[in-house]
Amino acid sequence: MSVVDDPTATDLPAPPALQTDVGRRLLRNPGVVAGATILAIMLSIALAAPWLGTVDPAAINPSVRNKLPGYEETIRGADGRESTLVHHMGTDTLGRDIYSRVAYGARASLLVGASVALIGVAIGLVIGLVAGYIRWLDGIVMRVMDGLMAIPAILLAIAVVSLSSTGLLAVIVAIVIPEIPRVVRLVRSVVLSVREEPYVEAAISVGTPTLPLIIRHILPNTVPPLIVQATYIAASAILIEAILSFLGVGIPPQTPTWGNIMAEGRSLFRIFPHNILYPGILLALTVLAVNMLGDGLRDTLDPRMSKRL
């Protein structure tokens, strides 16, 4: 019957382990579980593509052009023995195996999604921290960001790609640039609210220099919303990569990407819809999975955060 505030902390309940608690809540969220499962499948397809019964995705074979799914091709090996190759998803106008191209194409999509999210968050985080903490730079930085945001992302990406040679790196850079302002805005708004917290002032008054202050007291607050934001960026990067490839300004057409496969199949869509159907389904599934994961993370980590800043 302690009527007064007990001055010793010995009778406190055992410290609840924060990390495991978050982990358990994540596992209970259907969006997180479903999204992560689909992504894991896509990732294993991408990584294990050579061992999934695929052939060289760039191998051209004019004799089996535009075959429907399930077409069986007889191949004569070097030793004269015949074997059968089944084109599960058919072939394209150059006779390439669509199943192989789709499996290998997962690599480009996932690589672009993950690297754009990581690079965009990293750059945006630094700029956002600087803008939020150094007040006189804030106005300049944010006006530049507003300017970037005023240009449609696809247009900006096309412009960036056309300034350099085509290739994976150029595509990643082109998609990262329009995503940076969103991250900067998010980080800046967190910094602006956290820097007014008394614990930050207390840290200043015990003489904590600016850099450790930002790293110890301000940065950790930006992590949960940034994880969520990163998933949305990944989803939109995968889409933009496909759009750029579809428009022919992305990754070179011989490299299999879902966008390239669809661009290839565009002209014969009415007769051979499978050229677009299969990569389209995988693209949609992947983007859906990333978004489900993001929504689930948002609900678990920070229910109050808005979907898109």
Add this chain to the structure above:
Amino acid sequence: MSEGVRVLDVRGLTIALPSGADRALAVERAGFSVNAGEIVCLVGESGSGKSVIAQATMGLLPAALRATAGQVLLDGEDVLAASEARLRELRCTRMSMIFQEPMTALNPVMTCGDQIDEVLATHTELSAALRRSRILEIVGDVQLPEPERMIASYPHQLSGGQRQRIMIAMALVLNPRLLIADEPTTALDVTTQAQILELIRELQRKHGTGVLFITHDFGVVAEIADRVAVLRQGEVLEFAPARELLSHPRHDYTRMLIAAVPSLKPRQRGIAAGAPIVLRTEKLTKSYTRSGWLRRGADVAAAASVSLEIRRGETLGIVGESGSGKSTVARCIARLIEPTAGRIMLDGEDVAQLASGALRGFRRRVQIVFQDPYRSLNPRRTVGEAIVEGPMNYGIGRDAALANARRLMDLVRLDPKSLDRYPHQFSGGQRQRVCIARALAIEPELLIADEAVSALDVSVQAQVLALLDEIRTQLNLAMLFITHDLRVAAQVCDRVAVMQHGRIVEQGPVGELFANPQHEYTRALFAAAPGRNWAFASDGRASTD
């Protein structure tokens, strides 16, 4: 007076908390009653369940809470059993409620008159003209000047006290039998509080309303209560007439609560007259410029020409209402904000205009403890990390800093073993102890306490005050103590400065200033202190009257 008709009768009320809360029941078999023409105070510390009882009475319980047993009889009708439609009928006509924060309880986009009109239009058949005359009448009743202008104003155009009067007008416009006031004066300044209490008392007498007044402040209880119910962890421990309860509390808990109320009678201490001056400010000024697009706006002085000095081993109190500039002075001295003009002499060196690089040495010598114990510790870092941060900034090794932290935890009466716990595992009072330990870790010469005990319950407040006092004596610190509470100031300060509108209107030794206030504002503050005529147990004399 207690022989009036029973307006509210709470019998065996039990309200369950959702599973996973710190206790099973928010309210446990609570029983008390309110008669017509009577003010019953429901007193308790935070988490005692007093607001939950108010919500249950109004039929406003949050969905997670459920009344599992008992009755709440309003004029004999059980509110707990009433339908939502019936509750809507009862609210405002038979029972009304006013809240702690009138700014959030009023709709910011409707004029005050429209908000009162809404009540009338919902519950009566009166014509627009009759409603308007009734609104003007009630606004006059709550003693607002220029009723016509008041009802055309939006809430943000009124002061806090005026907004609370509008709330009261809205609550009383239909002459309800019961008025529930949930901490209605806690957010108000002490002089405004005195006026609102007076108003509630007056209106309640005039209309014979029964008032259920929820408060944590025994000063307020002594001021207005007819009967008092003391609540602890959802249980009504004691329900008795105010005079009897205040002078002869039967329960230990009540006795402890009353004993913890700081006395208005200053405690005399040896004054450190010969001790060296640690801090002196000369004409310290902080003004803000409202910047416009085309021209410079007017300067607003948050603090103007503040001159004060603090000697080693002495506590200087700055007392004032909200907006008086007392926190601005504290934050200027701690150099969390930059003063506009004037000097801050710390051991003969002017630190007012030091550049941020040169401030490092200074920061070591002045430390500050903030008001809100829930926000002054980083929730993601252990209290140990919080305490060693300062010393490690000044080149002390981690092990030495941790050893020192354990010693400090002992000093603030916390278990040194709990250094690796996170702030959310501590109560408010314990967190404030951690903040004090953090401030002491870099051995400052001057400790600033900015409303450091204002957010704490009265029993915890008494302990933290005692701790601060002990530390100041033991370490021979100079202390600057910012507070709005005269009772607290009387207990810890050697000298007191009274601030109003950014200026010091009066300062002097606490004994002299309390015995013989010179400035009229100081006198007004004393006149408004709740319970000033009541001698609490801590005054050290028998409280027979």
